[in-house]
Amino acid sequence: MANQPTDAVHSAMLNTTSPSLPTTEQAAAPHHAISSVPQATAATQPSVVLRDYQQHAVRAVVHYFRRQSDPAVLVLPTGAGKSLVIAELARLARGQVLVLTHVKELVEQNYLKYCSYGLDASIFAAGLGRKENQHQVVFASIQSISRNLAEFANTFSLLVIDECHRVPEDTDSSYQKTIAHLKSVNPNLKILGLTATPYRLGTGFIYQYHAKGQVKTDEPRFFRFCIYELALKTLIDRGYLTPPQLLDAPVLSYDFSGLTPTLQGFRPDELAQVIDRQKKITPQIVAQILHYSQQRHGVMIFAASTSHARHILSLLPAQQSALVLADTPAAERRQIIENFKQQQLKYLVNVSVLTTGFDAPHVDLIAILRPTESVSLYQQMIGRGLRLSPGKTSCLVLDYAGNLYDLHQPDIQEHAPDPAVKPVIVPCPLCQFQNEFWGKADSNGFVMEHFGRRCQGFRLNENGQVQRCDFRFKAKYCLECGTEHDIAARQCRQCGVDLVDPEKKLKEALGLKDALIFAPHQMLFSRHQTDKGASLKVSYIGAEGEQIHEFWPLKTPAQKKAFATKFVPSHLNDRFAPFTASTIDAVIAQQHRLQAPAIVIARKEGRFWRLRDKLFAQSFATPIAQLWQPSSTANS
Numbered sequence: 001m002a003n004q005p006t007d008a009v010h011s012a013m014l015n016t017t018s019p020s021l022p023t024t025e026q027a028a029a030p031h032h033a034i035s036s037v038p039q040a041t042a043a044t045q046p047s048v049v050l051r052d053y054q055q056h057a058v059r060a061v062v063h064y065f066r067r068q069s070d071p072a073v074l075v076l077p078t079g080a081g082k083s084l085v086i087a088e089l090a091r092l093a094r095g096q097v098l099v100l101t102h103v104k105e106l107v108e109q110n111y112l113k114y115c116s117y118g119l120d121a122s123i124f125a126a127g128l129g130r131k132e133n134q135h136q137v138v139f140a141s142i143q144s145i146s147r148n149l150a151e152f153a154n155t156f157s158l159l160v161i162d163e164c165h166r167v168p169e170d171t172d173s174s175y176q177k178t179i180a181h182l183k184s185v186n187p188n189l190k191i192l193g194l195t196a197t198p199y200r201l202g203t204g205f206i207y208q209y210h211a212k213g214q215v216k217t218d219e220p221r222f223f224r225f226c227i228y229e230l231a232l233k234t235l236i237d238r239g240y241l242t243p244p245q246l247l248d249a250p251v252l253s254y255d256f257s258g259l260t261p262t263l264q265g266f267r268p269d270e271l272a273q274v275i276d277r278q279k280k281i282t283p284q285i286v287a288q289i290l291h292y293s294q295q296r297h298g299v300m301i302f303a304a305s306t307s308h309a310r311h312i313l314s315l316l317p318a319q320q321s322a323l324v325l326a327d328t329p330a331a332e333r334r335q336i337i338e339n340f341k342q343q344q345l346k347y348l349v350n351v352s353v354l355t356t357g358f359d360a361p362h363v364d365l366i367a368i369l370r371p372t373e374s375v376s377l378y379q380q381m382i383g384r385g386l387r388l389s390p391g392k393t394s395c396l397v398l399d400y401a402g403n404l405y406d407l408h409q410p411d412i413q414e415h416a417p418d419p420a421v422k423p424v425i426v427p428c429p430l431c432q433f434q435n436e437f438w439g440k441a442d443s444n445g446f447v448m449e450h451f452g453r454r455c456q457g458f459r460l461n462e463n464g465q466v467q468r469c470d471f472r473f474k475a476k477y478c479l480e481c482g483t484e485h486d487i488a489a490r491q492c493r494q495c496g497v498d499l500v501d502p503e504k505k506l507k508e509a510l511g512l513k514d515a516l517i518f519a520p521h522q523m524l525f526s527r528h529q530t531d532k533g534a535s536l537k538v539s540y541i542g543a544e545g546e547q548i549h550e551f552w553p554l555k556t557p558a559q560k561k562a563f564a565t566k567f568v569p570s571h572l573n574d575r576f577a578p579f580t581a582s583t584i585d586a587v588i589a590q591q592h593r594l595q596a597p598a599i600v601i602a603r604k605e606g607r608f609w610r611l612r613d614k615l616f617a618q619s620f621a622t623p624i625a626q627l628w629q630p631s632s633t634a635n636s
């Protein structure tokens with residue numbers, strides 16, 4: 001075989017020794033080299049030269065699979081040259097390599113890139129009329145391979161899945177069945193996914209952990225780690241892609257606010273109806289596209305439905321325009337695309353068929369006349385216009401559907417809790433990880449409020465296991481044993497008792513006649529002496545002179561333990577250092593570390609008020625001000 005790699009690379013692809021991830025510097029910042037991985041030797045170096053980030057991506061993969069076996073993801077934006085990265089990995093690997101994707105155009109594109117090294121490979125894709133799997137490297141479509149699993153007794157060492165955001169978690173899917181088959185032949189199969197958009201509608205991120213040390217989701221994912229990610233902005237800044245130019249405040253727009261996407265996206269019939277009701281503005285929109293395209297050379301228009309696309313086409317100059325639909329015959333489609341690439345056609349209308357694998361670098365205007373249910377689809381559409389081409393300096397983006405995605409901030413962890421919030425960076429006081437949360441910042445960028453609950457940071461221990469940072473920005477504590485929980489938790493995972501739901505408690509108390517509810521503006525600690533002995537007295541004092549006290553004798557070990565588990569956890573305001581004070585005087589000396597509850601609730605017992613509940617700000621999901629105003633204090 002012409003492409004025997006060095007032993008080091010061989011072991012990198014096949015062996016698992018002590019697991020570890022590439023560090024942040026190695027994996028996430030392209031300018032740091034991984035010194036421990038040797039370069040491909042001169043003898044196997046092809047004429048193709050990889051860009052530096054492509055080399056870094058390849059090295060991150062080699063480095064990762066040397067120590068780990070869990071499926072991993074590379075995130076490379078459209079236009080980053082994914083096929084070349086795949087070709088280089090296939091070239092370096094010893095053992096058989098399978099490169100899998102969902103459309104024949106990508107199978108062909110990846111195959112041709114590999115062949116540009118002067119190497120040969122097999123193609124297994126009915127759509128391309130070839131069903132071979134004898135070469136060291138096989139490029140296949142998932143449809144063809146999943147229908148012919150019996151023909152694949154090959155012991156593949158590496159499976160590369162292009163456009164891997166299409167791999168569902170569902171074990172009944174073609175992808176998962178194929179993977180299960182390949183793993184039954186070789187349990188040590190390494191699986192690498194590549195994608196520009198590592199999320200799926202409905203489920204969010206397709207991987208669980210990012211190499212920069214960030215937990216993306218608490219739910220297990222088929223792909224465990226993202227080992228390398230390159231931002232679209234980096235490619236644009238470095239001149240590898242054309243900058244998109246979004247037209248500010250387009251006056252015209254369709255209203256798609258009544259539509260809700262299903263897991264499969266918007267329902268085509270509903271989409272068509274919504275467009276049909278608004279078809280009166282289509283001529284104005286097309287007139288505006290024509291106006292903005294005077295100095296442009298290639299215009300792609302994304303329509304919402306077939307009839308919408310036909311309507312748009314009828315408004316464009318007939319000689320310069322064409323339409324591609326899902327059912328356009330292959331030969332006709334090829335001819336149209338060829339004419340468009342040759343610039344014999346200027347306007348190309350389509351209904352979400354020309355997103356993946358379509359490549360016409362001269363495109364310099366993208367018009368979006370359909371709502372996009374996912375940021376992936378939005379990025380794919382814009383990506384059609386970002387390729388470099390002689391004389392092209394920008395790609396104008398006209399969005400008539402109010403999609404409002406930020407192309408440079410595509411993180412979609414959860415939906416923003418309200419439209420005014422933006423991603424903010426909140427460092428963890430415990431592990432220093434720079435958390436990305438939804439939140440609000442002032443004009444200087446200071447974070448005023450955020451919705452983060454738990455630190456997203458993780459580290460790998462010496463056994464390669466993920467160790468999550470324990471710090472919680474929002475938390476509630478078991479009143480029996482003091483264990484910390486997410487604010488959504490209902491039962492203590494340690495001792496099983498029901499946890500207080502502060503919003504419910506507050507609501508209940510507000511409905512009671514004999515409850516005293518106030519926001520203490522002072523919390524005082526003092527020594528309380530009676531003839532039975534001394535105890536710690538904690539007094540909560542409201543703005544109108546309300547006073548409630550609680551007493552903690554701190555003499556016996558059981559009393560000290562009760563204080564440490566029932567009082568300290570929720571009161572501690574710097575939770576990343578242990579609170580060890582356990583005598584009355586020591587607690588009084590350490591009182592600066594203890595915070596007052598946001599709300600105190602007391603009930604009348606005979607002539608006295610007795611403390612019933614203390615509700616802490618950190619345990620509320622909703623800001624307290626939205627639930628209760630202190631003016632409504634005692635309703636006795």
Ligand SMILES: [Zn+2]
Pocket residue numbers: 428429430431432433455456457469470471
């Ligand atoms: Zn942390």
Ligand SMILES: [Zn+2]
Pocket residue numbers: 478479480481482483492493494495496497
């Ligand atoms: Zn408990």
